[in-house]
Amino acid sequence: MVLLDKYNLLVKRGLMLYMRSVYAESDPDLFDEFLVIMTKDYASSTQRALQGMFSNAKTGESIRNVRISINGKKAVTRRGIQGGFYIQTLSAGEHDLRFSKKGYLDVVMQVVVLPEHTFQLDVKLEAVETNKPVMA
CATH class of the missing domain: 2.60.40.1120 (Carboxypeptidase-like, regulatory domain)
Known part of the structure; x- marks a missing residue:
């Protein structure tokens, strides 16, 4: 289970970096919506x-x-x-x-x-x- 959590975190970070590099400047609305979705579970527990x-x-x-x-x-x-x-x-x-x-x-x-x-x-x-x- 710990290895799966580490893998999920690695995939999530990679996706975040990709979305930031491609969409943060070119389509900020899409990037903001992506951030909300990606941080929703984490933000509700923190x-x-x-x-x-x-x-x-x-x-x-x-x-x-x-x-x-x-x-x-x-x-x-x-x-x-x-x-x-x-x-x-x-x-x-x-x-x-x-x-x-x-x-x-x-x-x-x-x-x-x-x-x-x-x-x-x-x-x-x-x-x-x-x-x-x-x-x-």
């Missing part, structure tokens, strides 16, 4: 430290591919469909978070993560307004 959604503060539209930095370092995140995210590898305690995406103002905040609790965090990003000169 505590998520932080999860939420990204949306445009003005329009309410979902925003995808937002960078998350925790305590000044890039975080390990999982993206879901429609701007969702979750982080499992976040220890209990106080953390400084920075959410950034090109074309939007960064959002910086502090959160306190409790042991064995999921912190729900829905982040609204404001679009950067550009004032382009009008040619006469």
Whole structure:
């Protein structure tokens, strides 16, 4: 049974690498759906430290591919469909978070993560307004 589990893990990792290399950039919707399917069983049995959604503060539209930095370092995140995210590898305690995406103002905040609790965090990003000169 242990050997079968190791083999399954090896196949799963190989498939993940393949899907990431082929579809992460060319078809991000398909890749996100694949991630949700591949992590569904694992995610339901593992505590998520932080999860939420990204949306445009003005329009309410979902925003995808937002960078998350925790305590000044890039975080390990999982993206879901429609701007969702979750982080499992976040220890209990106080953390400084920075959410950034090109074309939007960064959002910086502090959160306190409790042991064995999921912190729900829905982040609204404001679009950067550009004032382009009008040619006469």
